Amino acid sequence: MFATLTKFLDSKASFSKDQLEEICSFFSQIKTKRNQILLGFEDVCKYYYFINKGCVRLYTFTADGNESSRYFAFEGNFVTALPSFIDQQPAEEFLQTIISSELLSIRREDFYRLVKTLPAFAKIYTEILELGFIVAQKRIYGFQGFDALEKVKWIIKHQPKLLISVSNRMAASYLGIAPATLSRVKAKLN
Amino acid sequence: MFATLTKFLDSKASFSKDQLEEICSFFSQIKTKRNQILLGFEDVCKYYYFINKGCVRLYTFTADGNESSRYFAFEGNFVTALPSFIDQQPAEEFLQTIISSELLSIRREDFYRLVKTLPAFAKIYTEILELGFIVAQKRIYGFQGFDALEKVKWIIKHQPKLLISVSNRMAASYLGIAPATLSRVKAKLN
DNA sequence: TCAAAACGTTGACATACATCAACATTTTTC
DNA sequence: GAAAAATGTTGATGTATGTCAACGTTTTGA
Numbered sequence: 278m279f280a281t282l283t284k285f286l287d288s289k290a291s292f293s294k295d296q297l298e299e300i301c302s303f304f305s306q307i308k309t310k311r312n313q314i315l316l317g318f319e320d321v322c323k324y325y326y327f328i329n330k331g332c333v334r335l336y337t338f339t340a341d342g343n344e345s346s347r348y349f350a351f352e353g354n355f356v357t358a359l360p361s362f363i364d365q366q367p368a369e370e371f372l373q374t375i376i377s378s379e380l381l382s383i384r385r386e387d388f389y390r391l392v393k394t395l396p397a398f399a400k401i402y403t404e405i406l407e408l409g410f411i412v413a414q415k416r417i418y419g420f421q422g423f424d425a426l427e428k429v430k431w432i433i434k435h436q437p438k439l440l441i442s443v444s445n446r447m448a449a450s451y452l453g454i455a456p457a458t459l460s461r462v463k464a465k466l467n
Numbered sequence: 468m469f470a471t472l473t474k475f476l477d478s479k480a481s482f483s484k485d486q487l488e489e490i491c492s493f494f495s496q497i498k499t500k501r502n503q504i505l506l507g508f509e510d511v512c513k514y515y516y517f518i519n520k521g522c523v524r525l526y527t528f529t530a531d532g533n534e535s536s537r538y539f540a541f542e543g544n545f546v547t548a549l550p551s552f553i554d555q556q557p558a559e560e561f562l563q564t565i566i567s568s569e570l571l572s573i574r575r576e577d578f579y580r581l582v583k584t585l586p587a588f589a590k591i592y593t594e595i596l597e598l599g600f601i602v603a604q605k606r607i608y609g610f611q612g613f614d615a616l617e618k619v620k621w622i623i624k625h626q627p628k629l630l631i632s633v634s635n636r637m638a639a640s641y642l643g644i645a646p647a648t649l650s651r652v653k654a655k656l657n
Numbered sequence: 658t659c660a661a662a663a664c665g666t667t668g669a670c671a672t673a674c675a676t677c678a679a680c681a682t683t684t685t686t687c
Numbered sequence: 688g689a690a691a692a693a694t695g696t697t698g699a700t701g702t703a704t705g706t707c708a709a710c711g712t713t714t715t716g717a
Contacts, residue, residue, distance in 0.1 A: 311685095339612025347608060360601045369605075399589075406596040410603070411550045415559075417607045418537060421643065422529025424673070445695060453611065455675055460696055501715095614703070635665060645705055650666055 278306060281353050282327050282381055289404060290397035300391060300398065304381040309374040316372035322361035324382040328352050331378020332442060336450070337370040346451040348413075349375075349443060355405060375447070420453065428452045429462045468496060471543050472517050472571055479594060480587035490581060490588065494571040499564040506562035512551035514572040518542050521568020522632060526640070527560040536641040538603075539565075539633060545595060565637070610643065618642045619652045 279301040286292055286300065304327065309315070316322050318337070326333065333356045335348040347370060350356035361368035362385060374380070383391075391398045420428055432439055432452060440448055449459040469491040476482055476490065494517065499505070506512050508527070516523060523546045525538040537560060540546035551558035552575060564570070573581075581588045610618055622629055622642060630638055639649040 337608065340617060341612045343612060345608070345611050359597075360604060363597045363601065369608075403593065403596070406593070406600060407549075407553045410596060410600050411553065413600070413603065413607075414550060417603075418527065418535070418559075421535050422531045422533060427530060444693095446693090456695075457676080457697080458674060461674095464696080634663095636663090646665075647667080647706080648704060651704095654666080 278329075279304070279381070281329050285327070285353055285355075286401065289401045292395075292397055296395060296397070300395070303383050303387040303391065305383075307380045307382055309378045309380065311375065311377050313374050314371060315374065315380075316358055316361075316368055316370075318369070318371055319367035320361075321365050322358040322368050322372075323385050325355060325357045325362065325385070325388050326372075327355050327381040327383075329379040329381060331380070332375050333378065333380070334373045334375045334443075334447065335370055336373065336447075344447075344450045345453070346447050349439060349447075349451070351438065351442070359409065375443070425452070425454045425458050425462050426465070428454065429459065429466070468519075469494070469571070471519050475517070475543055475545075476591065479591045482585075482587055486585060486587070490585070493573045493577040493581065495573075497570045497572055499568045499570065501565065501567050503564050504561060505564065505570075506548055506551075506558055506560075508559070508561055509557035510551075511555050512548040512558050512562075513575050515545060515547045515552065515575070515578050516562075517545050517571040517573075519569040519571060521570070522565050523568065523570070524563045524565045524633075524637065525560055526563065526637075534637075534640045535643070536637050539629060539637075539641070541628065541632070549599065565633070615642070615644045615648050615652050616655070618644065619649065619656070 282301060282304065283297050286297060292300070306329075307326075309331070315324075315326070315333070328350055330352055332352075333350045334346055335350075335356070335358065336344055336346040339345045348356070356372070358368045358370050358372055360366070361370075365385075388402075392402050393399070419431060423431065429440075429452065432448070439451070443451075445459055446456045449456040452459065454462075472491060472494065473487050476487060482490070496519075497516075499521070505514075505516065505523070518540055520542055522542075523540045524536055525540075525546070525548065526534055526536040529535045538546070546562070548558045548560050548562055550556070551560075555575075578592075582592050583589070609621060613621065619630075619642065622638070629641070633641075635649055636646045639646040642649065644652075
């Protein structure tokens with residue numbers, strides 16, 4: 278149950294067996310269904326999730342009422358609605374398992390207690406923040422000045438898993454284009 | 468010379484007089500001219516900057532060769548090309564003082580030494596990361612689904628300083644619209 | 658202080674892409 | 688396993704905004 282998590286932790290910093298056990302003791306397993314909402318819009322986010330199996334999507338609605346996907350997290354990664362998790366304000370996004378998934382959740386208090394008490398865990402948190410920042414920046418700024426075709430090519434190159442694992446509609450909403458446009462671009466690429 | 472910086476630090480965490488002095492001792496003052504480049508594209512970023520006076524812009528060029536402004540930092544704030552600063556890869560952006568400015572710079576090694584040795588300073592760094600992440604997310608995702616008019620209204624509401632302090636061209640490139648479009652939208656708002 | 662450069666504004670025009678709709682296909686659910 | 692719902696595809700059409708150009712104004716730097 279904790280194999281993937283301990284492997285992840287070990288790859289990022291060095292922990293003793295006891296420490297790993299202590300960390301794992303704070304996580305509970307959750308099984309979710311397809312399209313299950315983990316966090317609703319304007320909920321305050323209380324949990325950090327580690328994905329044992331499945332896929333979690335972060336998404337929201339734009340001003341004109343369209344879905345906008347922000348992030349897809351797959352097996353072996355942490356995910357949460359970070360802004361809300363950090364400052365405990367109502368989230369401006371949803372967390373959803375788009376396929377039936379197996380997650381490990383840790384409560385915010387426990388998470389921050391680990392950050393406070395285990396320097397190696399604090400280091401992992403810093404890395405998550407740094408990496409999250411970098412990835413978000415690259416993704417978003419990388420798209421600036423790209424037309425639909427270039428966006429699709431970019432995503433095929435940098436996140437090939439995405440177009441395979443995720444519906445056209447969701448992928449399109451991640452790329453910031455209409456599903457019809459994505460469909461046409463894909464046709465052009467064959 | 469360090470008044471603004473110590474005020475900033477004190478507002479974020481508690482330091483002893485000695486600690487503040489130690490921290491300040493790592494900063495050197497720089498005076499820059501209008502449009503001076505602090506960090507070129509593909510340079511590796513070695514410094515964190517604190518702005519005593521002036522304004523620093525983070526910008527890059529899009530695939531189609533247009534300038535794209537990512538961030539404007541004003542007096543009393545830290546700024547750097549974070550992705551490059553963190554992982555020491557060539558920056559995919561420029562750092563520039565758009566008006567003549569007075570900065571305090573700290574070298575990366577010194578910065579991380581402070582993070583390592585002073586828990587209060589580490590806390591500030593974590594906060595910078597968290598806040599940077601949140602601000603970047605809100606800004607960028609906030610614009611999704613906005614047309615030009617809505618973007619301009621948003622910026623007037625949330626960063627009123629920006630349209631005043633910054634040229635039309637730069638503001639437009641921050642909003643992801645053409646200068647001509649910004650001009651037209653502003654005319655419409657009067 | 659003045660010439661030169663940069664910038665802002667406005668109009669005419671072009672175009673990528675959204676939207677809508679109709680139909681085909683796949684997936685879900687009971 | 689059949690009916691229903693969701694999704695993907697393709698065509699026709701509209702529109703917001705980019706681009707280009709011309710001109711007036713402001714800023715700059717020697």
